[in-house]
Structure formats: C-alpha cells, structure tokens
Amino acid sequence: DAGVIQSPRHEVTEMGQEVTLRCKPISGHDYLFWYRQTMMRGLELLIYFNNNVPIDDSGMPEDRFSAKMPNASFSTLKIQPSEPRDSAVYFCASSSPGANTGELFFGEGSRLTVL
C-alpha cells in the first residue's frame, strides 16, 4: 500500500515566486495535516483537514499561505509570494478514521529553498 506521497521533493525558487506543494494522503485516511520543520522552530502545525474540511488553520503564518483539499485524495499548500524565511521542509501527514489523530503517517517531505 502506498504511503503519503508529496511532490516536489525539492524546490528552489526565487523570492516573490509562487510555490505549490502537493500531497496525496493514504487512501481511506480522513485527516490530513500540513507541518513545517526548521532547525529553529522544529515541527510546526500549519493546518489540518478532516473529511476535506479545514479544521484549524491557526498555524498558517500569514495570508501568503493557503491550503486546499478539493477531494479526499489530494491537497495543496501554496505560498504566494514566497520569501527566504519560508525555506523549510514541509511535511504532509494523514491518519485513519477511528484512530487517535496522534498516529500520523508522514510523507517524505518537500524541501523548499527560497533565494
């Protein structure tokens, strides 16, 4: 069974450009989470969805960040315009229905570098 799939794995872009990160959760999982990881701040929750509906987006840094989940098998995290301080590894994770939401399955992450 395929795990959580993220793309791209690596993205290098220039300040001001739009960045779109993509995630396909494990089939049948009804929670989807976006986290960001940096050395300074650790693993931070950005937003999470339940059954495609955003539940808590209080971790989204500012209006430059937006996330969507148009269906159960796809989510995007968009940064527009990007800034150097957005450089980080962005992880998508999903969890299964009925399970405690702490048992997360992470994708391999998207490493973003904004020059």
Place this chain on the structure above:
Amino acid sequence: QKEVEQNSGPLSVPEGAIASLNCTYSDRVSQSFFWYRQYSGKSPELIMSIYSNGDKEDGRFTAQLNKASQYVSLLIRDSQPSDSATYLCAVDGQAGTALIFGKGTTLSVSS
C-alpha cells in the same frame, strides 16, 4: 498556547547503555502522548504511544507518563548505533485536535 519542551541534546550514550529522553508539556487537558523517531533527512515515524499514567513497554522501548507532573519519558534499553536519531515528543490536547511536537532530542549511540 500549548507547549512541548525537550532538551535538544545531543545525548550521547555508548552502545548497550540505557538512553533516557524526557519531555514536559504545558496543557493539563492533554490525553495522548507519542514518541516519534526521525532519522537525518527522513520523515518522522511513530514508535510509541501512551495514554495512561505508568509505563508501557515495547521491545527495547519503554514510555513513561506522569500526568500530575506533566512529564513523559522514553527509555531505550541496550542502545544500538541504529538508534541514533532525533526523538520527537508529541502531545494531543483533546480528541480531534492535531499533535503539537517538541523540537526533539538528538541521540547519538557510539559503538
């Protein structure tokens, strides 16, 4: 605001020793507690969960929870070089809320 605190380390132990990793959390209503392991350049993976006070053992790993002290720990017995990784403590505030992670403790096991 919920906080999860860990000593960043590095914690260095010789092969075969016991490694002890500690975590404190701020939200008294937290119900569920997790330890994730993250190898360098990889994604976190769940290794232990604990929900009630006391100890929970799984192979060489033992998780300990003390809700009164708001303290969670992970013991790794007979540490192996393959245990060298960053260990993330995570806490779930209430049912249906997302995990809050600590910044992690880096463990180095020398052979």
